[in-house]
Amino acid sequence: MALTRIPNATELVASGFVARRKLLSRVMSVLLFISAALSVFVTTAIVVILVSESWDFFAQVSIIDFLTGTMWTPVFANPQFGVLPLLLATLQTAALAMIIAVPMGLLMSIYLSEYANPKVREIMKPALELLEAVPTVVYGYFALLVMTPFLQKFIPGLAGINLLVPGIILGIMILPYVVSVSEDAMRAVPNGLREGAYALGMSKWQVALRVVVPGAFSGITAAFILGMSRAVGETMILAIAAGQNPNLTFDPREGAATITAYIVQVSLGDLPHGSLAYSTIFSTGLVLFIMTLGFNLAGFYLRKRFREAY
């Protein structure tokens, strides 16, 4: 029985094995490049479509009217194209969400990273991440049918459809994203720093607040920016619980349509393709896109600015 011999280099080249390997590796790297490029391509395609479709819109509606008008009624008898009511509602709900999510998220991640013993964390973190699995339509009806009637007992003048409740629910919805990322960032702070601080006589709370949080600042910021982008782009909760009335208001007790709620409402109907009302889908979508892009850029800058390398 002949032992199989390991072929030498010349034999390998001659048999075409090396050429095949080289080819395979080329093919693989091209395939990998294509899949990576696909995401860039999709993003570019979205931008191109948003901009080109909005182009038709801005050819007919001046950009000044669009940005400064206070009424938004594109599909009605007296069409007005002022995006401010939608924009203001979007920003208000996102801000409310952050008012809930920032302190709660920070406290929760500090607890999970610094205080909780491993057993508790093993139960709490997955439980929190389960919140991610709740469909947003469920959150929407929860806001509309449970939270709003409950809060109406305490908050005078709270309308049945309002910005306040979906804002709060939105904050709860983004909590898992925020906590998960910022807790990871806190845990990545090297233990040596904590031990050094304890050695200097700091209490646990001081260590958490003055060492861990500043040390993980860039990661925490990234977590909140991510949450903010998510809140701005959220659709179902707002379409259900914040209503579809383009209402220019600073009072979160009133209902108002956000950009996403408007888009989903008008896309459900049968707007003739190419009409001005149809192109509002893209012009408002562009505004939304620019907003989230702005948040992400800000997050990128903050991360670089406060990055602590260990």
Add this chain to the structure above:
Amino acid sequence: MTTLRSIITAAILSTTLGTAATAREVVTIDGSSTVFPISEAFAEEFQIETRIRVTVGLSGTGGGFKKFCRGETDFTGASRPIREGELQDCSENGVEFIELPIAMDALANVVHKDNDWAQCMTVDELRRMWEPEAQGKINNWNQIRDTFPDAPLRLFGAGVDSGTYDYYTFALTGVEHYSRGDFTATEDDNVTVQGVSSDRYAFGFLGLAYLDENRSRLRAVDVKQDDGSCVGPSVETARDGSYQPLSRPLFMYVNASALDRPAVQAYADYMMDPENGIFLVDEVGYVPLPEEAFEMGRAKIKARKTGSYFDGGSEVGVRIEDLLAIE
């Protein structure tokens, strides 16, 4: 063309279903999405009983008439009477039709159950509330009537793609699709129910079916009639025509020559049988016609009384009996 199409469709269907090769008759229905639930309910029951195939589309009233007047469909549902232009299309293509009311619908103006001021409103007040000129201006109850409270007026209503919105705006302003845009417009009437029932200062409009389901949470506002009486929306007032201008008949138009086909005739008879009609219409949430109306409808079919009662224009204040008169 129609027969050819139906034979082909039937042939394909019978092949796919693996039944005998003999072509099965097909009855084609299209038209209004408001009437669709009724047609669908009829079609379902009818198919079970007769094994005649019925296809029901929902192209909207306008889209339905387009196909109907080209002779492509046997029936078309409509949430308003046929229009002048559609009448012309039909006559150009030699399509004669019989106009059959199949149900009544009433639109209800609704407020919160604790709203104790808006009891009876005039059409004029409603128009001032909803017309395009109100956009951004009429935002307070006391702008509607001096004695109403100084409180924000929050409006809810059907979305612009619904026949409900079309008819409501038509009834108030005389022009379909003519209203303000700064209200909560939704295609889902449950949103209106929720919005109005949770807000003391809200005002909305809905189909009667939704009001009846939610009488414990909503209150309907009476509408002041020309004779000064206040009438609220209900099955009775919709039926006897006393609730104006917000009650409307729903129609089924049938192609007169298609009635020569036994399947179409059978379906028309089925629809005009009060035993089916009253029960099914009630079940899908509309106001059934009075029993006499079915009798008159059958007589109208039998006499092949073609044409529209309306002469190509919408009218408010029509009684069912007028529509069905053969003379």
